[in-house]
Amino acid sequence: MPLTLLPTRASYGPGDPIGIELRGDPPAAAELSVWRLGELVHRQPLLAGAQQTLPELPAGGYGIELEAAGGTVARTAIEVTTDVRARLRYGFVASYRPGKDAAAVADFARRLHLNGIQFYDWAYRHADLLGGGEQYDDALGQPITLDSVRALVASLRAVGTASYGYAAVYAVGPEEWPAWQQHALLRPSGEPYALGDFLFIVDPAAPEWLEHFRDDLAASVAAVGFDGFHLDQYGYPKHAATLDGTPVDVAESFLTMLAGVRDRLPDARLIFNNVNDFPTWSSASAAQDAVYIEPWKPVLTLGALAEVATRARAASNGQPVVLAAYQHVYDQAPAEASDRATAFTMATLLSHGATQLLAGEHGKLLVDPYYVRNHEAEPRTLEFLTRWYDFAVEHDALLLDPAIVEVTASYVGDYNDDLDVAYQEVEVAEAAVPGTVWRRVTRAGDGLVVHLINLVGQGDALWDAPRNPLGKTGPGELRLKFVRGRMPRVRVADPDGRPRLEDVEVRIDGDHAVAILPALDIWQVVHVAL
The missing domain is CATH 3.20.20.80 (Glycosidases)
Incomplete structure (x- = not known):
């Protein structure tokens, strides 16, 4: 069977033992590495046995890679969180x-x-x-x-x-309806609102029902x-309205x-x-x-x-x-x-x-x-x-950090001239326009995040319809107005091609730093450390 890495838990709290289960036959002389936003934080040799134990890690999201002589063999990810309700997958x-x-x-x-x-x-x-x-x-x-x-x-x-x-907060079936029909919510015709003839709707705040x-x-x-x-x-x-006409x-x-x-x-x-x-x-x-x-x-x-x-x-x-x-x-x-x-x-x-x-x-x-x-x-x-x-x-x-803010209109365009992405033969748009690269810029922590979604080759922007094969964008050029004395760092990740953040070369062109971005698959995330 193909080698698979499977975390022992969907989410870990501080102090929880962090285990990675191996399913399948691992290569000889392999290592497990732990990455946080593209930075290596831990590496250990693969030990005998189906389950590997990682050291305690601070709160955050991590990529886990199984590496052998030929490169990365398998991947997974883990979450360590101090608040189990902060995210919902x-x-x-x-x-x-x-x-x-x-x-x-x-x-x-x-x-x-x-x-x-x-x-x-x-x-x-x-x-x-x-x-x-x-x-x-x-x-x-x-x-x-x-x-x-x-x-x-x-x-x-x-x-x-x-x-x-x-x-369901207000649904009553036919068998139970006689006991609750006095709390019905009524149509203008006087008939109760219902889901077909299967469920009838009562006022969810009626004290007896609640x-x-x-x-x-x-x-x-x-x-x-x-x-x-x-x-x-x-x-x-x-x-x-209720039976007595109360709105x-x-x-x-x-x-x-x-x-x-x-x-x-x-x-x-x-x-x-x-x-x-x-x-x-x-x-x-x-x-x-x-x-x-x-x-x-x-x-x-x-x-x-x-x-x-x-x-x-x-x-x-x-x-x-x-x-x-x-x-x-x-x-x-x-x-x-x-x-x-x-x-x-x-x-x-x-x-x-x-x-x-x-x-x-x-x-x-x-x-x-x-x-x-x-x-x-x-x-x-x-x-x-x-x-x-x-x-x-x-x-x-x-x-997904709640502190992330939208800054597209503050950075892109000729008036701002702070940051933008361009392609030689493909238009970039602020909205989900078919045939373009949909670009959005957010601020996350001390850096900027550029989201690039490839709508080239799509005839419409429906979300629940078959999608055409992806159109080719070619490489993109990111231009960023940088701070004197500070060389910005630009890294790129893509769930289908580059699963963790990797650096791209940055050169200086006058008042701007310039980075060449890889051609798009579906979605590319560009992190700019200012």
Whole structure:
């Protein structure tokens, strides 16, 4: 089997033993090296045995390489963090049949460094989470055993991954509806709002409902051990009336609900779904653990995704931002074209400080809002995702730090003349324009980060559509106005070509430092140390 490096945990805390498992046959006389933002911080010979132990490392993201005489043989990444809630690399599980292989799910979480897993549709009914006993069919006939749920929670916890039980905050099925219909949210016609004829919607802030909902969540923690909950809604209604004609601002009801759940479960991790950005502007300030958004039409383009991520980040108070951008494209196109679509989505989100909910189970992808209808990823897709998730963890400080700020308009262009990138035959644009290189500049710590996304050869900028083969950009030229007496350092990384930061030559041309950048694949990250 191909040699694979697998961290023993999806995330490490200070003092946790850091282990790297080797799967496959390593070469003779190999070494493990540890890199932080392109700088070597540790090297050790490969010892006998499947598991290698690394020394304690300060908080940060690291690349791990297995090196032999012929060069780098295999790679992975690790995160060491003092705050396990500071980042969210979110995955999913959606099957709880008897005998479920919980170890395979935990292995996949380790492979992609998934530190949070949503347990989708684990419950008996939406308005009665535990009413089915130990084994039951859920509302859509999926067989579930709570022993499998518990085994998954335990296996994930053992590798540093938190488990979030799915719970819809205002959904009541037909069996339970007679007990809750007095709290219905009504259409102008007087009919209750519903999800088809399957689930009816109540006011999530109705005191009787909220007390029941909070009790159900608390009982679920006791029954199966969840670390927290994924609190879902459907994006509608935004304003409605109750049976007695009282108007309800549903955004305000969500805030009341979130405050009530937090009060009942002060230590639980909570993630609320802002469907199509509703109501991120208010819910982002609630006591929860992430700003999570499920984008739908009209958020169809890479540029629209970037705008959603930017708004969420501005409202987040430093919480991680996650977009549930389902890649339906895998059900419509070959893996190669679909992988390119996902790569463009990930490049857009990561370059704007957000992550994507996409992968889970033992190697499945989300292609539908009903997570049970997922897509089995091909080996090439899993290899691509592993490279990109490794890249995100290793370069976390340049991508996801809440202190990163957008500075594109302050640096680029003739008026500023501070920093820019040009190509001989390809246009550079500030927006996601098909046929161009999309350029964005941020400030991260004491340096600048230039994101270059290759849209050359693409006929549109849709994020969930098959992508054409990449157009050729040729080398790029970065020109930077430097500080007298200080030679800037320019380094480049690319999840598909240069997985860690590597120096490029810099020369002086008058008041500017000039560096020649490698031709683009999909996404290139350029770090400029001023």
